[in-house]
Amino acid sequence: MYGPNDNFDLENSHVLAALIRKLHEAKVKKKGEILLWGSGNPRREFIFNNDAAESSVFAMLNADRLENSHYNIGVGIDYSIKELAEIIAKIVGFGGEIRWDTTKPDGTFRKLLDSSKFRNLGWIPSSPSLEAGLRTTYEWYLKTVCNGREVI
Numbered sequence: 030m031y032g033p034n035d036n037f038d039l040e041n042s043h044v045l046a047a048l049i050r051k052l053h054e055a056k057v058k059k060k061g062e063i064l065l066w067g068s069g070n071p072r073r074e075f076i077f078n079n080d081a082a083e084s085s086v087f088a089m090l091n092a093d094r095l096e097n098s099h100y101n102i103g104v105g106i107d108y109s110i111k112e113l114a115e116i117i118a119k120i121v122g123f124g125g126e127i128r129w130d131t132t133k134p135d136g137t138f139r140k141l142l143d144s145s146k147f148r149n150l151g152w153i154p155s156s157p158s159l160e161a162g163l164r165t166t167y168e169w170y171l172k173t174v175c176n177g178r179e180v181i
Contacts, residue, residue: 032077034078035170044073044110045113049166051063052121065129066133068129069111069127070111077162100144102147105142116160
């Protein structure tokens, strides 16, 4: 899950928020390259935080149709970490080279949820594309986390 109000702390944030911060700081510091962990090949699915909130409201409004079971929510599309880094680099304006430190771990290769059970009830994510959601998240990061400064 990602979006405004995410955690951008490099010690304990998730991949998307960490990439936004690292690529933004590399741009501000005018670095010619950035080194990221792993190969960039693992794939992840991301859901905008508004969609997660809307799915909770949908579940409450349709509680009588739900089974006593787990339901996954997701957009059904995954991206490689490499693709994600390239999209974020474009959004933040980092023009340097992205290099991958393959001596560092990749983690689980793929995390894509099967959300068909919940979608069959009629829920559909309504947020914009990943790129548009990332732009919104980056704008929030600049306004709120950076608070007008270039780096935090």
